[in-house]
Amino acid sequence: MLVKTIACIVFLLFAPNVLSQEPKLGAIAGRPVELNLVKADDLSPAAWxxxxxxxxxxxxxxxxxxxxxxxxxxxxxxxxPGAFTIVYDLNPQITDVNSVAPNTVLQLPAVSAERGLQKILQNRELVELTVDPEIRSHLNARIEALQLLIPSVTQVIAEPSAQLELKNLIGWYQQIEKRFKRKTDPPLRQATLVELLNEADLLSSAIEGALKKHRQVTENERKQIAAIYADVRLEMTQYGEVLARAPPKAEGVYSVTVNVSGIDPKFIDGLRVYYTYNGLFRPLPAQPPITSFGFRQLGPGKSENLFMKNYWLWAAKDGDPNHPATPPYELHIDASSPASLSVDLRVPKGNQK
Structure with a gap:
């Protein structure tokens, strides 16, 4: 094996002469990482x-x-899964390490410092990586809180079919937490973790708000719950892959180009394309404003790499996503979608000012 250590050291984990099983914090591929030392044979905790x-x-x-x-x-x-998550983040051109041809050079996470690595390997130990530990911690806490709300579902939704849908949704979230703790979950991009957390927060807020006021969920809350259900159902397709000693595939990346047209080219050149996930979307302008994300470049014809999700996209003045210049466009990306997609938005005449 040819190994070449990159000069830039990502993070100093701990001072020497301190024996501890406490997790260490680092960062790599632009993501925070929690590190734990474990015995290679049974993955039980080991001291650094x-x-x-x-x-x-x-x-x-x-x-x-x-x-x-x-x-x-x-x-x-x-x-x-934590290690494979980093492998895919470090090698965005790779979506399936099972199909990498021999003699391909990959960027990989590694324990540096020759004596430290030597000591770990001699002791038959390995470093486990937990990616985005703070997001994961918040997500797991929210999922556990949602489990406690299952007995109250019948108090906030009357229709049996809608009750079942909501219970299934909470059950999917529970499966996400269990798979993470068992380390059988798929490698997830940071955007996916953020989506799951934000939508879990909204779901919990809708249920708890209805319970607090002793009412059924509103029609708008019902629609948002249905949108979250559709989003999480799409995410669960990735959990169908079983690790089984074969590295799991990465989340697919899709290049989305958004064309914006209208009668005033100068006005259009100053617009930015914004997007959000289906479960987070509400009619705009919204109060409070919805969580949204902007394309990196201003103007029409710009592209952004997005993942397999349900989206709403629109163009707005830079820095003001709450007031769209174009009607929002609903975009569904699934496993059958082409690698490159194009969306056309048009600014109505009255909005070009």
Whole structure:
């Protein structure tokens, strides 16, 4: 195996001469990471060695004799969903490490500091990576709170079919938490974790708000719950893949180009395309404003890499997504969608000012 350590050290984990099983914090691929040392045979917790340990990014060559599991283990990293998440983030051109051709060079997470790595491997230990630990912690806490609301579903929704849909939705969230804790979950992009957390917050707020006021959920809340249901159902398709000693695939990336037309080219050039997830969307302008995300570049004809989700897109003056210049457009991206998509938005005559 050819391994070349990149010069930039990502994060210093802890001072030497301190033995502890406490998790360490680092960062790699632009994402915060929690690190835990475990025994390789049973994944039980282990104490960090006195040697200085650093998390770094390295390059490694895939060969017929060295698959992704072997490369990660040789780097001192446990080959689990957390590690594969980082592998895909470091190699955005790769969506399935199972199909990587021999002699392909990949960027991989690794334990640096030769003596520290040597000590870990000698002790038959590995470093487990938990990506976006703070988001995960908030999401798990929200999921556990949602479980407590299941007995109250019949108090806020009268229709049996809608009750079943809401219970199934909460059950999906419970499965997401269980799979994460069992380390059998798929590699998720940070955007997906943010979507799941934001929608879980809205779902909880709708149920708790209705319970507090001793009422049924409103029609608008029913529509939002249905939209969240559709979003999470789409996410659950990724949980159908079983790890089974085969690295899971990454979330697919789709290039979305948005064309904006109208009679005033100068006005259009100053617009930014915004988007949000279906479960977060409300008619605009909204109070309070909805959570939205802007394309990186201003103007028409710009592209953004999006993932397999349900979206609403619109164009608005830069910095003012709450007041759309174009009617919002609903976009569904699933496994059958082409890798490149195009959306056409038009500014009505009265909005071009």
């Amino acid at each position: 060695p006195r040697e200085q340990i650093e998390l770094t990014q390295t390059s490694a060559t895939v060969t017929s004799d060295a698959n992704i599991y072997m490369l990660l283990q040789a780097n001192g990293i446990a080959p689990d």
